[in-house]
Amino acid sequence: MAEQYAYDPANGVSDQQPDQAAYGDAGLSPVPVNGHVSPAPGSTNGDATSTNGAAAGINVIRKTLASWVGFSNLPNQVHRRSVRRGFQFVAMVVGESGLGKSTLINTLFEDTLYQPKVIPEPGADRGRTVQIESINAEIEENGVRLKLTVVDTPGFGDFVNNDECWKPILENIEARYDAYLEQENRVNRLKMTDNRVHACIYFIQPTGHALKPIDIEFMKQLHDKVNLIPVIAKADTLTEEEVDLFKRRILADIQYHGINIFQPPSYERDDDETIQENHEIISKIPFAVVGSDHIVSSPDGRQVRGREYPWGVIEVDNEQHCDFVKLRQMLVRTHMEELREHTNDILYERYRTEKLQAMGVAQDESVFKETNPAAKQAEERAMHEAKLKKMEMEMKMVFQQKVQEKEQKLKQSEEELYARHREMKEALEKQRLELDDKKRRIESGRPLTPEKGSKKRFGLGK
Known part of the structure; x- marks a missing residue:
């Protein structure tokens, strides 16, 4: 007996629907599965129709x-x-020290992933390079396991000379791609x-003016390697009007420099x-x-x-106070898979x-490719x-090389x-x-002077 299941996101379990006979006899409505409704048994909707498959060159019926x-139960099978198996997600946080990166990560996942950091003494060595640190955690919610990795970059933008301070971050992202490519091979x-890093949350200092050169250069270097999500850190230091103006200036700078940032995709x-x-x-x-x-x-x-401030309270989960709820919605609740x-x-x-x-690997375009014999012959001739x-x-180069070698020998x-x-x-x-x-x-x-060292002597009495 065939059965159908539909996942209820409210309680995180699958609800069993009536079997095929009960499904039609009881007059129940079709069960929506991931936004699609499977037709009730016994219902017909006309003959086969042909759709326009011009994009693929095939008529789809x-x-x-x-x-x-x-087969409408396939989404439930994928869900199970x-x-x-569980899910894996790697998030990278980048920004200057003191912008609240650790606090925001703890707030996002409602867990103490980052312990309070020890503030170094004034004379302590703070290092001179950007470091890469990873924190791994496995969290569970309603039976769903998430293997979370948070990559932190302490030292970014904290030095007098920040030239190429993004290089260790870029190398770390590419090294993760190389490791995954090696696994595929x-x-x-x-x-x-x-x-692989799935999202990079970039913290912008709340200056209220515009992006700094280090912000622009960092995003230009990494925007085609990782999903960039820019955030204005510590927005409670700005007024509502300053936040709106700052956002417009940031977006203008991003558009002017051709930087790609992640935005929720829309589907037909x-x-x-959802829209x-x-x-x-x-x-x-x-x-x-x-x-x-x-x-x-x-x-x-x-x-x-x-x-809590003397003038009032800033609520993290209040959309009228900040955009934290929308960030968490996009990053965790609705678009993590995207x-x-x-x-x-x-x-x-x-x-x-x-x-x-x-590496010299070329794509073979001849597989499953329909070719014209005349065009193929012309291509082979070319x-x-x-x-x-x-x-x-190559022969000319070899000949010229040999001629040059011979000329060099003759000249020598x-x-x-x-x-x-x-x-x-x-x-x-001289002689x-x-x-x-x-x-x-x-x-x-005049007598000839004998040369030095000569044994010949001139004289009489010999």
Whole structure:
């Protein structure tokens, strides 16, 4: 007997629906599964219709089934498998020290992932490079396990000279891509760990003016490697008008410099409520956030997470006070899977393609490709001519190289002969001068001075 299950997100369990007979006889409504409604058994909706498949070049036939088959239960099967395996998510937080990165992460997941940091002494060594630190945690909610990794970057933007301070961060992201690519190339790929960075939350200092050069350069270097999510840190230091003006200036700088930031995608079959939620989230980017893991009393006596000031209380979970709720909604509740998919399908694939092309791996376009024989022959002729031309160029290069080597040898021999000729000429000239000197001495009647070291002696009585 066929059965259908529909997942109820309110309680996190699957509700069993009546079987096929009860489904039709009782007159029950079809059960929506992930936004799609499976037709009731016995219902017909006309003949087969052909849809326009011009994009793929194939005519796709859509037909409404007269009975319930069961493949509409596939989303529930995927859900059960996903719950069994659990999920992995890697978030990176980048920003200057003191902007509340650790506090915001603790507030997002309502857990103490980051312990209070020890403030170093004034004379202590604070280091001179950007460090990369990771915190791993496994959290569970309603039976769903999430393996969370938070990558922190202490030291970013904290030095007098911040030249290329983003380089260690970029190298860490690329190293994670390389590790995943290496896992894909293994023979056994059963146990693959996804440690790629799925989201980078970039904290902007609440100056109220515009992006600083270090902010612009960082986002330009990383926007095509990771999903950038800009947030205005400690937004409670700005007034509402200053926040609105600051957001407009940030978006103007981002657009001017061609920086890509993550925005919730829209799909053709999204309902009006989902479309409205996405518009609300997009309208809040960059998110002006306030983080706090302390419980305070509001003026009306409620216990809320927030920050208490002499003039009032800032509530973290109040959308009228900050954009933390919208950030958490996009990052965790509604678009975490989109962040993972965009990382895998777009960012990682782009990096993988560039990496393989740099290694000399070429894409074979001939697989399952319909070709015209004449065009194929012309292509082969062009390839043959190109090959001959390449061989001709290589032969010319080899010939020129050999000619140059021969000329170099001849030139070297010529120089050696010229040097020997010059030495012999100098020796002959020296001998001529000595002979001329001896001749003059003989003609003048003066005795010849013996050379030093000569054993010849002139005299009588021998």
